Amino acid sequence: MARDPFVVVGGDAAGLSAASKFRRETDREVVVFEQGRWVSYAHCGEPYFVKGSVERLTDLLSLSPSEIADRGIDLRREHEVVSVTPEDRTVTVRGPGERFEQPYGELLVATGASASTGPFDTSLDGVFTIHGLDSAAALDAYLTPPAAYDRERLGDGPVDEARVERNAALDPPERAGIVGGGYVGVEMAEALTARGLDVHLFQRSDRLLGPFGTAVGDRVAAHLEEQGVTVHTGRPVEGLRGDGRVEAVEHDGDRLPVDAAVVGIGVEPNTGLLDGTGVDCGPSGAVRTDAYGRTTLPAVYAAGDVATARHAVTGEETWVPLGLTANRAGRAVGATVAGDPTPVGDVAGTAVVKAFELECGRVGLTDESAAEAAGFDPASETITAGSRSGYYPGGDETTVTLVADRTTGRVLGGAIAGRDRAAIRIDTLATAIESDLTVGELERLDLAYAPPFSPVWDPVLVAAKVLHGRLDG
Amino acid sequence: MARDPFVVVGGDAAGLSAASKFRRETDREVVVFEQGRWVSYAHCGEPYFVKGSVERLTDLLSLSPSEIADRGIDLRREHEVVSVTPEDRTVTVRGPGERFEQPYGELLVATGASASTGPFDTSLDGVFTIHGLDSAAALDAYLTPPAAYDRERLGDGPVDEARVERNAALDPPERAGIVGGGYVGVEMAEALTARGLDVHLFQRSDRLLGPFGTAVGDRVAAHLEEQGVTVHTGRPVEGLRGDGRVEAVEHDGDRLPVDAAVVGIGVEPNTGLLDGTGVDCGPSGAVRTDAYGRTTLPAVYAAGDVATARHAVTGEETWVPLGLTANRAGRAVGATVAGDPTPVGDVAGTAVVKAFELECGRVGLTDESAAEAAGFDPASETITAGSRSGYYPGGDETTVTLVADRTTGRVLGGAIAGRDRAAIRIDTLATAIESDLTVGELERLDLAYAPPFSPVWDPVLVAAKVLHGRLDG
Numbered sequence: 015m016a017r018d019p020f021v022v023v024g025g026d027a028a029g030l031s032a033a034s035k036f037r038r039e040t041d042r043e044v045v046v047f048e049q050g051r052w053v054s055y056a057h058c059g060e061p062y063f064v065k066g067s068v069e070r071l072t073d074l075l076s077l078s079p080s081e082i083a084d085r086g087i088d089l090r091r092e093h094e095v096v097s098v099t100p101e102d103r104t105v106t107v108r109g110p111g112e113r114f115e116q117p118y119g120e121l122l123v124a125t126g127a128s129a130s131t132g133p134f135d136t137s138l139d140g141v142f143t144i145h146g147l148d149s150a151a152a153l154d155a156y157l158t159p160p161a162a163y164d165r166e167r168l169g170d171g172p173v174d175e176a177r178v179e180r181n182a183a184l185d186p187p188e189r190a191g192i193v194g195g196g197y198v199g200v201e202m203a204e205a206l207t208a209r210g211l212d213v214h215l216f217q218r219s220d221r222l223l224g225p226f227g228t229a230v231g232d233r234v235a236a237h238l239e240e241q242g243v244t245v246h247t248g249r250p251v252e253g254l255r256g257d258g259r260v261e262a263v264e265h266d267g268d269r270l271p272v273d274a275a276v277v278g279i280g281v282e283p284n285t286g287l288l289d290g291t292g293v294d295c296g297p298s299g300a301v302r303t304d305a306y307g308r309t310t311l312p313a314v315y316a317a318g319d320v321a322t323a324r325h326a327v328t329g330e331e332t333w334v335p336l337g338l339t340a341n342r343a344g345r346a347v348g349a350t351v352a353g354d355p356t357p358v359g360d361v362a363g364t365a366v367v368k369a370f371e372l373e374c375g376r377v378g379l380t381d382e383s384a385a386e387a388a389g390f391d392p393a394s395e396t397i398t399a400g401s402r403s404g405y406y407p408g409g410d411e412t413t414v415t416l417v418a419d420r421t422t423g424r425v426l427g428g429a430i431a432g433r434d435r436a437a438i439r440i441d442t443l444a445t446a447i448e449s450d451l452t453v454g455e456l457e458r459l460d461l462a463y464a465p466p467f468s469p470v471w472d473p474v475l476v477a478a479k480v481l482h483g484r485l486d487g
Numbered sequence: 488m489a490r491d492p493f494v495v496v497g498g499d500a501a502g503l504s505a506a507s508k509f510r511r512e513t514d515r516e517v518v519v520f521e522q523g524r525w526v527s528y529a530h531c532g533e534p535y536f537v538k539g540s541v542e543r544l545t546d547l548l549s550l551s552p553s554e555i556a557d558r559g560i561d562l563r564r565e566h567e568v569v570s571v572t573p574e575d576r577t578v579t580v581r582g583p584g585e586r587f588e589q590p591y592g593e594l595l596v597a598t599g600a601s602a603s604t605g606p607f608d609t610s611l612d613g614v615f616t617i618h619g620l621d622s623a624a625a626l627d628a629y630l631t632p633p634a635a636y637d638r639e640r641l642g643d644g645p646v647d648e649a650r651v652e653r654n655a656a657l658d659p660p661e662r663a664g665i666v667g668g669g670y671v672g673v674e675m676a677e678a679l680t681a682r683g684l685d686v687h688l689f690q691r692s693d694r695l696l697g698p699f700g701t702a703v704g705d706r707v708a709a710h711l712e713e714q715g716v717t718v719h720t721g722r723p724v725e726g727l728r729g730d731g732r733v734e735a736v737e738h739d740g741d742r743l744p745v746d747a748a749v750v751g752i753g754v755e756p757n758t759g760l761l762d763g764t765g766v767d768c769g770p771s772g773a774v775r776t777d778a779y780g781r782t783t784l785p786a787v788y789a790a791g792d793v794a795t796a797r798h799a800v801t802g803e804e805t806w807v808p809l810g811l812t813a814n815r816a817g818r819a820v821g822a823t824v825a826g827d828p829t830p831v832g833d834v835a836g837t838a839v840v841k842a843f844e845l846e847c848g849r850v851g852l853t854d855e856s857a858a859e860a861a862g863f864d865p866a867s868e869t870i871t872a873g874s875r876s877g878y879y880p881g882g883d884e885t886t887v888t889l890v891a892d893r894t895t896g897r898v899l900g901g902a903i904a905g906r907d908r909a910a911i912r913i914d915t916l917a918t919a920i921e922s923d924l925t926v927g928e929l930e931r932l933d934l935a936y937a938p939p940f941s942p943v944w945d946p947v948l949v950a951a952k953v954l955h956g957r958l959d960g
Contacts, residue, residue, distance in 0.1 A: 027943070056876060056878065056938070058876070058936070058937060058938050059876060059878055059879065059938050062878075062879060062938055062939075067879065067880055068878045068879070068880075073877075073878040074878055326933065336936065337936050337943050338933065338934065338936045338943050338944070339933070341943050341944065342931070357931070359931035359932075359933070360931075360933065361933050362932075362933040363933070364933045364934060364935050365935070365937075366935040366936070366937045366940050366941070367937055368937060368939045368940070373939075373940065375935055377933075403529060403531070403532060404546075405529065405532055405535075405541045405546040405547055406532065406535060406540065406541070407540055435908050435911050437935060437937070437939075437940045438908050438911055438912060438935060438940055438941065439911060439914070440935050441912070441914070441915040441932075441934045441935050441945070441947075442914040442915060442917075442918050444915075444932060444933055444934055444935070445915050445918040445919050445922065445924075445932055445934075446918050446922070448928075448932055448933065449918065449919070449922030449923075449924060449928075450922075451918075451922060455921075455922075458815070458830070458832035458833075459832075459835075459914075459917060459918055459921055460799065460811065460812065460832070460833065460834050460835040460836070460837045460850075460917055460921065461811065461837060461914045461917055461918075462837050462838070462839040462848055462910060462911060462913050462914050462917070463531070463809065463810050463811045463837075463839070464531060464838075464839040464840055464841060464910070465529070465531050465532050465535055466535075466841045466846075466910075467839050467841070467846065467910045467911055468839070468911065470500070470810050470811050470814050471811070471814065472914070474914075
């Protein structure tokens with residue numbers, strides 16, 4: 015008798031990476047249940063669709079359902095897995111007009127995360143989270159004057175037509191309030207400014223992009239202001255008010271009239287499916303996984319935004335819901351289930367974001383108190399240095415924050431901002447950190463130098479030199 | 488009695504880095520002898536001055552003589568050190584109208600390298616090497632119509648006025664032959680094309696930029712052709728012919744009429760000063776140095792383009808005359824002589840070059856036969872992958888060659904080419920290589936992903952994935 019199939023819940027990055035890798039390695043059956051209509055889409059591209067840099071919504075799709083079928087994957091869209099019974103190795107599935115039990119040999123939970131909405135009324139017209147192609151399509155329609163709306167923007171995909179039509183029919187907004195100064199908030203500030211709106215960005219804490227540290231956060235705030243965005247830091251938003259359609263952002267007792275709002279205050283792992291199974295969860299409620307993506311339930315794996323991972327610096331369990339992690343962990347689980355045990359890899363917390371012309375990156379532990387909490391004795395330096403030789407046109411001052419442990423000299427984290435090739439330079443630090451380099455070793459790396467690309471001492475090396483000098487002194 | 492001073496021969500990258508660091512660490516005297524009039528200039532910027540991207544010749548200077556004096560350095564320009572007597576710890580110096588013995592406590596030989604001229608007649612008008620500000624100024628003057636030449640281009644520096652005037656008076660050329668397809672050849676092809684010349688590039692071997700490997704070399708050649716350069720590979724040049732002024736490039740029995748030529752066939756270490764001292768030399772005749780820049784002569788150090796270094800991959804002695812190496816080794820020797828022993832650091836052979844719009848990088852061992860000679864069992868893969876998410880505008884196909892050892896999986900070298908942030912990505916590989924990562928570890932690095940900067944799998948990760956798959960399979 016054939017083994018029961020490998021069942022995957024979720025048809026995006028982690029789930030389809032797992033199913034694809036699995037099918038390349040084995041002839042066994044794999045079934046992917048996706049509760050929605052969209053599969054294999056680039057969540058991170060949504061702000062750029064709204065901005066108008068991406069021509070069609072469907073350009074954000076990586077694989078079509080038929081390409082997925084061609085890989086030998088049994089994909090069932092609009093099939094929600096509502097519960098798991100680990101002792102029987104079955105899941106209960108609700109599809110259009112049916113409900114059934116599906117046995118599995120192994121199960122991968124790749125249900126992702128959803129945008130948090132906090133106390134905000136996202137049922138008002140004009141209020142959006144940026145999480146999923148339907149919300150991106152609806153916001154794009156909302157931003158466009160009814161007479162100018164072009165159905166071609168959607169391409170040929172299973173979009174929520176009714177939602178798009180309702181939004182396309184509304185008068186376009188003139189001023190937007192963005193709640194939250196993280197990735198989504200910063201990217202949407204750029205997108206909405208490009209669409210001609212007067213944009214106000216509200217951030218509860220004193221700086222934008224918290225995980226990037228003070229120097230980068232401050233520089234991003236200044237750059238956003240230069241680009242016409244009004245940045246309100248240290249301003250918790252109490253609510254979004256309106257009657258049917260959003261009319262105001264209420265903050266600190268003030269009311270800012272707006273006719274559009276984006277809520278970007280974080281995401282939450284979609285673990286509901288495992289409620290009642292007794293599965294262990296870790297930080298932020300994500301499903302606890304080991305080095306191979308195994309949960310604490312037998313034959314049940316989790317990968318992607320729903321799962322924890324091991325941090326490359328602390329060695330501790332962490333939760334960093336980002337795209338590469340999801341793809342990589344999914345692929346590793348696919349290989350493991352197919353019989354080739356493959357670690358999912360650590361996460362270093364590497365992240366990059368574009369804020370208008372400013373490129374930002376971060377990795378590892380950038381916050382001294384987080385580093386202390388992990389048992390380190392951190393020291394930190396922030397420098398600015400040119401991105402190219404001073405005489406070569408087109409360079410920009412590059413801000414680098416570097417954190418290292420005083421006792422061992424080990425590089426713990428870093429952040430970077432600048433307009434000229436700054437973001438991709440974070441990969442140098444990510445590689446150094448995952449290789450356990452000390453700041454002295456980092457300082458002595460033989461990095462690239464040519465006037466169009468870098469000064470003799472790359473900004474990363476300058477930061478290492480300064481911090482190393484302080485640790486040595 | 489005070490100790491004899493620290494004497495430095497050569498007033499550019501290595502020499503002035505050493506003197507500056509030394510003076511920051513100690514009150515002892517340091518004397519820098521420079522045989523020419525220029526000090527502290529950016530050799531690597533010369534092609535961009537010729538191209539016209541750099542406004543004034545003096546923009547290429549980092550430090551002026553007075554800034555150097557302000558650092559407490561006793562700089563003597565137009566002072567040539569003609570010999571060393573290690574047993575007496577003295578050098579013989581020839582200055583304007585004088586010749587004297589200078590005792591030293593420690594000596595640093597930082598005499599750099601000179602452009603090789605091979606069999607080519609560089610005394611002809613219109614024939615240039617690109618090595619030093621005087622040759623860059625002369626070529627710029629030669630390229631400019633006499634009526635249009637603007638003395639302001641020179642800024643306020645000790646330029647060879649007579650040479651500039653002679654070249655400025657000549658009719659500007661229309662067609663240039665470049666001999667050599669390395670860094671200088673490729674950069675000058677871009678510069679001379681920008682100045683409106685019909686450019687022919689001759690390369691003895693079958694590909695350009697040999698140390699970058701076949702895939703990158705071929706892509707550079709194709710890109711140069713797209714940009715209007717005629718690339719002649721596999722075409723050894725026999726000579727540059729002319730009567731007073733260059734008239735033709737003779738190659739393979741053919742004659743190409745030209746009225747300008749650039750010879751860029753490599754550089755040679757300037758070791759003449761040490762002739763007869765019995766100092767050990769290493770590959771290519773450079774002065775052999777240890778991990779602290781010490782030569783085999785007592786109290787004599789060497790750093791920069793004149794000295795060998797240790798290769799990060801092979802652990803063997805090598806000679807890689809590049810800017811960062813020179814600055815870093817000089818700085819380390821300055822610290823060591825001041826009493827804080829500081830290793831000069833290994834070299835990984837990291838190099839980047841811009842060829843018109845194409846950015847290229849290389850590091851480590853990219854050539855399989857070089858890797859075999861060093862005792863490895865190399866495997867190599869070349870991939871192309873997008874530099875950004877496919878839907879995000881402005882990306883480019885990025886070519887990555889990766890070399891690893893079959894036995895250990897260790898990453899040995901790599902090369903990269905592409906138009907979008909390709910060059911700086913070599914730093915990721917440089918860091919991985921200097922950290923002794925395996926290709927499997929490289930594949931699992933948590934590198935940056937955001938649509939404007941990288942696809943989910945960065946081209947470097949794609950290369951690692953493919954090569955790792957092959958090594959595992």
